[in-house]
Amino acid sequence: MKGDWRVVFVALALSMAGSIASFADAPGDPQPVNQTGGLWTAKDGSPTYRISKDGTVDWGTFIGFLRYNDTCMRCHGPDGDGSSYAPALAKSLKAIDYSQFIADVAAGIKSVNTAQQLVMPALGDDKNVMCFISEIYSYLRARSTDALGRGRPEKHDPSPAGFDDASYKCLGIPQ
Amino acid sequence: MRYAARWIGVALCAFAGATLIAPPTVAQGTSGTATPQKSSTQKTGSTASPSESLTAAAANPNNWAIPTLDYANTRYSHLNQINSSNASRLQVAWTFSTGVLRGHEGQPLVIGNVMYLVTPFPNNVFALDLNNNERILWQYTPTQNPDVIPVMCCDTVNRGVAYGDGKIILHQADNTVVALDAQTGKEAWKTALASYKEGATGTEAPLVIGNKVIVGVSGGEYGVQGFLAALDINDGKVLWKAFSEGPDDQILFDANTTSLGKPVGADSSVKTWKGDQWKIGGGDTWGWYSYDPKLNLLYYGSGNPSTWNPNQRPGDNKWSMTIFARNPDTGVAKWVYQMTPHDQWDYDGVNEMILADLPVNGQTVPTLVHFDRNGFAYVLNRANGELIAAHKFDPAVNWASGIDMNKSSPNYGRPEVDDKYAPGSRGVNVNYTGICPAALGSKDEQPAAYDPVTHLFYVPTNHVCMDYEPYPVAYSAGQPYVGATLSMFPGPGGYMGRFIAMDPVTGKTTWEINDQFSDWGGALATAGNVVFYGTLKGYLRAVDAKTGKVLYEFKTPSGIIGNVMTYMHDGKQYVAVLSGVGGWAGIGLAAGLTDPHAGLGAVGGYAALKNYTTLGGQLTVFALPGS
Numbered sequence: 001m002k003g004d005w006r007v008v009f010v011a012l013a014l015s016m017a018g019s020i021a022s023f024a025d026a027p028g029d030p031q032p033v034n035q036t037g038g039l040w041t042a043k044d045g046s047p048t049y050r051i052s053k054d055g056t057v058d059w060g061t062f063i064g065f066l067r068y069n070d071t072c073m074r075c076h077g078p079d080g081d082g083s084s085y086a087p088a089l090a091k092s093l094k095a096i097d098y099s100q101f102i103a104d105v106a107a108g109i110k111s112v113n114t115a116q117q118l119v120m121p122a123l124g125d126d127k128n129v130m131c132f133i134s135e136i137y138s139y140l141r142a143r144s145t146d147a148l149g150r151g152r153p154e155k156h157d158p159s160p161a162g163f164d165d166a167s168y169k170c171l172g173i174p175q
Numbered sequence: 176m177r178y179a180a181r182w183i184g185v186a187l188c189a190f191a192g193a194t195l196i197a198p199p200t201v202a203q204g205t206s207g208t209a210t211p212q213k214s215s216t217q218k219t220g221s222t223a224s225p226s227e228s229l230t231a232a233a234a235n236p237n238n239w240a241i242p243t244l245d246y247a248n249t250r251y252s253h254l255n256q257i258n259s260s261n262a263s264r265l266q267v268a269w270t271f272s273t274g275v276l277r278g279h280e281g282q283p284l285v286i287g288n289v290m291y292l293v294t295p296f297p298n299n300v301f302a303l304d305l306n307n308n309e310r311i312l313w314q315y316t317p318t319q320n321p322d323v324i325p326v327m328c329c330d331t332v333n334r335g336v337a338y339g340d341g342k343i344i345l346h347q348a349d350n351t352v353v354a355l356d357a358q359t360g361k362e363a364w365k366t367a368l369a370s371y372k373e374g375a376t377g378t379e380a381p382l383v384i385g386n387k388v389i390v391g392v393s394g395g396e397y398g399v400q401g402f403l404a405a406l407d408i409n410d411g412k413v414l415w416k417a418f419s420e421g422p423d424d425q426i427l428f429d430a431n432t433t434s435l436g437k438p439v440g441a442d443s444s445v446k447t448w449k450g451d452q453w454k455i456g457g458g459d460t461w462g463w464y465s466y467d468p469k470l471n472l473l474y475y476g477s478g479n480p481s482t483w484n485p486n487q488r489p490g491d492n493k494w495s496m497t498i499f500a501r502n503p504d505t506g507v508a509k510w511v512y513q514m515t516p517h518d519q520w521d522y523d524g525v526n527e528m529i530l531a532d533l534p535v536n537g538q539t540v541p542t543l544v545h546f547d548r549n550g551f552a553y554v555l556n557r558a559n560g561e562l563i564a565a566h567k568f569d570p571a572v573n574w575a576s577g578i579d580m581n582k583s584s585p586n587y588g589r590p591e592v593d594d595k596y597a598p599g600s601r602g603v604n605v606n607y608t609g610i611c612p613a614a615l616g617s618k619d620e621q622p623a624a625y626d627p628v629t630h631l632f633y634v635p636t637n638h639v640c641m642d643y644e645p646y647p648v649a650y651s652a653g654q655p656y657v658g659a660t661l662s663m664f665p666g667p668g669g670y671m672g673r674f675i676a677m678d679p680v681t682g683k684t685t686w687e688i689n690d691q692f693s694d695w696g697g698a699l700a701t702a703g704n705v706v707f708y709g710t711l712k713g714y715l716r717a718v719d720a721k722t723g724k725v726l727y728e729f730k731t732p733s734g735i736i737g738n739v740m741t742y743m744h745d746g747k748q749y750v751a752v753l754s755g756v757g758g759w760a761g762i763g764l765a766a767g768l769t770d771p772h773a774g775l776g777a778v779g780g781y782a783a784l785k786n787y788t789t790l791g792g793q794l795t796v797f798a799l800p801g802s
Contacts, residue, residue, distance in 0.1 A: 066644060066646060066660045067660075069659075069661065070646075070648065070657050070658060070659070070660065071657065073660075073661075073762075074328055074396070074655070074762060075325070075762065077762055078662070078663070078768065082785075083761055083762040084277075084278070084330075084756050084757050084761030084762065084784075084785075084789075084790055085276075085277060085330070085757065085761070085790070086762075108325075110321060112321045116276065117296060117297065117321050117324055117331075118324075119321050119322060119324040119325045120325065121322070121325035121326070123654075125654070126651065126655070127649045127651065128648045128649055128654070128655070128656075128657075151662065152606070152642065152660075152662050164604075167647070168647060171647060171649040172649055173487075173648075173649050
């Protein structure tokens with residue numbers, strides 16, 4: 001979980017949301033380049049995954065798996081593979097980049113007409129999501145490139161020092 | 176896009192509430208009458224008028240006047256025109272598209288020659304004239320804010336409308352309770368019960384008792400403090416509201432309220448919560464309700480406490496996961512029994528409470544039988560709440576070895592939990608593996624049926640297990656308050672559906688039918704010795720009640736999560752079920768499950784429901800051939 005600069009990033013993304021064209025940029029090269037506190041970023045600064053040859057998943061991506069299941073799985077199905085009514089995010093993330101992802105999650109999406117009523121809620125104020133949004137993105141990104149298969153990652157890096165404390169702080173709940 | 180775009184046949188009315196397809200012409204005779212009347216040809220079906228009393232309508236075996244068929248929730252029909260000798264010749268008699276996709280739980284009502292049914296969100300209600308080739312007499316199209324949709328944890332389902340006092344009662348997704356004139360569909364009254372902005376939604380079928388409409392609330396994944404309420408059927412005013420947790424004056428307990436024969440005492444709920452966590456405690460009441468007119472007791476269960484991270488809410492969390500017996504006039508609880516104290520699995524206690532007079536040790540006892548999410552089939556004396564039996568109804572159940580039945584034990588009535596399968600027992604951020612049943616339980620809301628001749632219960636079950644990892648979450652009104660990651664997988668044997676005929680007093684299962692996917696549709700038992708239920712692949716199945724032999728199967732257009740019902744019209748018996756895959760099954764099983772313990776390199780997972788069925792919305796009605 002990142003520090004305060006995340007808030008700036010989210011604010012930027014939200015302010016860009018209105019001007020992003022309906023065909024958003026596809027995500028760039030997912031190759032992990034830098035890491036801070038166990039969380040990896042790609043060359044363009046977007047959160048990404050690092051999976052070693054023996055299948056060990058980086059801590060951020062593992063947390064993304066857990067937290068995806070907290071709020072997203074109820075509609076988007078296990079492993080980002082979709083449900084009877086919500087899209088498979090493992091597929092969606094092939095076509096949208098991190099800023100579009102944050103904008104969609106924060107602001108929600110509505111497709112309500114005579115044929116269907118599909119509503120993705122606005123989760124911008126939901127700390128359980130936004131405190132871990134980059135981790136959730138890393139996890140779904142790994143699913144979208146098939147770098148990570150279905151199910152719980154069997155092996156993962158240990159929790160880095162300070163991660164738990166930062167999580168509780170962001171959530172605003174006592175330990 | 177995954178979703179089949181469809182034109183709904185009738186445009187949704189954007190502003191007004193009710194849309195009439197055709198003005199109710201008051202022409203007499205066989206066509207155009209909105210009021211069912213005796214025609215010149217004597218019909219052998221009921222000619223009840225929709226303004227007749229519920230008691231009279233429900234007493235007529237040709238009708239299905241209560242969502243659960245009867246107050247006892249037996250779902251046992253006395254109709255026997257369809258029987259185990261001729262059921263193999265069943266065929267589709269007519270069909271009706273609901274015009275809506277998403278999960279179709281619930282069942283229609285039939286009173287006289289009119290069928291009433293409600294769709295998933297936006298909860299359109301239809302009245303169909305069975306005397307006129309199911310012509311739509313009226314339809315009601317509520318206007319609801321679509322923002323309520325994502326607040327519904329487990330699809331936009333509705334478990335059915337209720338009837339009483341000449342009115343059709345609908346509990347909408349947005350927690351508006353509406354009463355409609357059964358003849359015209361016009362709004363009689365409307366009551367706003369709770370707000371989806373606080374995470375509360377409405378999914379259950381109301382129950383009418385005398386001049387009261389009993390309704391509950393959904394929102395266990397949103398920290399909604401659950402309650403049951405009674406509304407005046409004349410004007411919709413709230414007469415009483417009984418919360419599932421909180422101070423005694425909120426939960427409507429008094430000095431006489433007992434549990435397992437002993438008074439629970441003052442503050443029985445609040446002292447089992449930390450601080451004022453009970454205010455966001457869950458214990459929601461979205462299941463089925465039953466009623467004993469002789470004892471004048473109303474029975475229902477409460478759901479899971481919020482959050483799914485048990486370590487954030489220490490204590491027994493009373494009275495979540497509890498069977499309540501309340502006086503419907505005052506709401507005061509006579510007795511209660513908490514099945515899963517300090518829930519660590521999301522085993523909601525809301526499943527139906529079937530009232531059956533059963534032979535126990537040579538005596539006939541007025542019992543309440545409840546197949547709980549936690550895998551135990553509870554049998555209690557419904558007059559006084561005494562615990563009679565609690566056998567597992569799936570041998571795979573492992574989170575508890577049994578229920579302590581020793582009256583002198585300090586743990587009397589509590590489950591004997593195996594800590595190995597108790598999430599949180601070794602802290603959070605730990606994965607607890609191989610727990611059976613999974614959170615969706617050995618049985619979820621899909622109701623069982625009871626045959627008073629065989630004393631057997633016909634139960635659609637889920638044979639699914641899980642890994643469960645809890646972690647901390649923050650509460651915010653209107654936002655999900657979950658805090659756990661679940662991986663679900665088929666139980667031992669690799670199948671997920673298991674339909675059983677069981678005696679809950681002895682614990683013995685007489686026969687079972689296994690299925691690839693969970694049995695998520697409700698059962699119907701009949702005097703014709705035929706039991707009906709629907710499967711997630713979409714099959715309506717008719718089974719010999721005594722032997723379990725499959726007599727007839729038909730694949731409807733979409734997976735079935737609705738409950739089979741039956742009625743008689745014009746001398747012919749019909750069996751009907753809603754199809755439309757969804758509900759929790761549609762979420763969790765669409766893409767298929769994987770085995771988390773298969774090890775690296777395991778090929779594939781378990782079959783995906785999406786390989787068998789897609790979204791739909793249809794009522795299929797069956798009958799024997801010939802006129």
